[in-house]
Amino acid sequence: MVNNTDFEFDFYFTWTKQRTANHFNIVKSEGTELITSDGSKIFDFISTNFQASFGHSNKLITENILNQIKQMSVAPPKGVFPLKIEVTKLLKKFLKLEKGKIFYTTSGAEAIENALKIARQTTGxxxxxxxxxSYHGATLGALSVTGDWRGENHHSVSDWTIRVPEPEDDPSLEETKKIINKVGKENIAGFVLEIISAMNGVIIPQKSWWDGIQQLAKENNILIILDEVSTGFGRTGENFAFHHYGLQPDMVCMSKAITGGYIPFGAIWTSEIISNYYEENTLSCGLTSYAHPLGLAAMKGVLENFNNSEFCENKKILEAQFKNNMDEIKCLPNVKNIRQVGLLSAIQIKPELKLNWEDGIKVGLHLAFKEDIIILAPPFVTEKEKLKNAFDSLKKLLT
Ligand SMILES: Cc1ncc(COP(=O)(O)O)c(C=O)c1O
Structure with a gap:
């Protein structure tokens, strides 16, 4: 099932040496499981890459896509059609940001790229x-703000990025203030921040840190650009992670679960000040598949899930079960620490355990690893029994 050696394919594997790339043969996905060529069922404990939040066979998303493909499978960016008008309004409502406008993309990195362009253009x-x-995407602009290893050695515009300390190292933001004073507020277009950094270890800043960022942004006329690519659409228990903190962003970047991952898609919400700016100034951003009708249709399905009371109730129950399970995990001798919010968690294990992705697959779990941290983000539609079984397998792995 898992094979690390002696293979040759005509395509690349991402973020890895090709010769030793981890991989597995999956032939089907169904519900909350990936099914391998030998018939094994692997529980998708990380919702594929944070995008399959609604599982692999979500009826509302699938039906919307199928209906849309019959109606209009592709549309020019200048096209105006009822789905585009209606679902954009619904997205703004779901964001609880009813003013301003949405710009559509086909990925998370493109959302960040365009937010950077808009921030620089509108502020000068x-x-x-x-x-x-932090991680913000693999394109050169998005990599320039990315702080983790994936940005290294790429000739991007990283000279235009200034690093601010991690929340735990600067809780009262004294160092960040010094940096702003040194660099000069007249030179700083915006903060680009994940609200809760997902793959970098589920780092959940204190509310006081976020209040401080909001205050600094206001005092210094710096935009707040939030990266909700991994945390958006219910992952942390609220519609968006910024709702936990009562933040007033200038831009919100979204992707992944925006369509449950069924169609590559993304979006940026921009404030009314920004949308007003572009009334008389040219928006120099665009893409061939702008506001793709299949992406919009899938997003409509995602938002319809949140309008279904049964889905929402089950999700709340699952969140409580997930938290209880995480409290048990915390007590295992090989676990150093856990961080959890909604249906997202990080388990910091003793490094000597030396667990990796392949060990997870062997016990039927699709997990994500960041050094000695295991990240969990199960689909919202996971059945009670399946979550219990998944945690039982995880506990065995950890002991
Ligand atoms: C927080 C965050 N931002 C941006 C991205 C980039 O998204 P994409 O891979 O769709 O370009 C990712 C992808 O993992 C992410 O986790």
């Missing part, structure tokens, strides 16, 4: 502030 300023423990 060049620099952005970003964190070291």
């Amino acid at each position: 300023k060049k620099l952005v502030l970003a964190r070291k423990k």
Whole structure:
């Protein structure tokens, strides 16, 4: 099932040496499981890459896509059609940001790229502030704000990024203030920040840190650009992670679960000040598949899930079960620490355990690893019994 050696394919594997790339043969996905060529069922404990939040066979998303493909499978960016008008309004409502406008993309990195362009264009300023423990996408602009290893050695515009300390290292933001004063607020277009950094270890800042960021942004006329690519659409228990903190962003970047991953898609919400700016200034951003009708249809399915009371109730129950299970995991001798919010968690294990992705697959779990941290983000539609079984397998792995 898992094979690390002696293979040759005509395509690349991402973020890895090709010769030793981890991989598995999956032939089907169904519900909350990936099914391998030998018939084994692997529980998708990370919702594929945070996008399959609604599982692999969500009826509302699938039906919307199938209906849309019959109606209009592709549309020009200039096209105006009822789905585009209606679902954009619904997205703004779901964001609880009813003013401003949405710009559509086909990925998370493109959302960040366009947010950077918009921030620089509307403020006339060049620099952005970003964190070291962050990931914002693999394109050159998005990599320039990415702080983790994936940005290294790429000739991007990283000179235009200034690193601010991690929340735990600067809880009262004294260092961040010094950085702003040194660099000069007249040079800083925006903060680019994940609200809760997902793959970099589920780092959940204190509310006081976020209040401080909001205050600094206001005092210094710096935009707040939030990256909700992994945390958006219910992952952390609220519609968006920024709702936990009562933040007032200038831009919100979204992707992944925006369509449950069924169609590659993304979006940026921009404030009314920004949307007003573009009434008389040219928006120099665009893409061939802008506001793709299949993406919009899938997003409509996602939002319809949240309008279904049964889905929402089950999700709340699952969140409580997930938390209880995480409290048990915390007590295992090989576990150093856990962090959990909604249906997202990080388990910091003793490094000597030396667990990896392949060990997870062997016990029927699709997990994500970041050094000695295991990240969990199960689909919202996971059945009670399946979650219980998944945690039982995880506990065995950890002992
Ligand atoms: C927080 C965050 N931002 C941006 C991205 C980039 O999204 P994409 O891979 O769709 O370009 C990712 C992808 O993992 C992410 O986790």
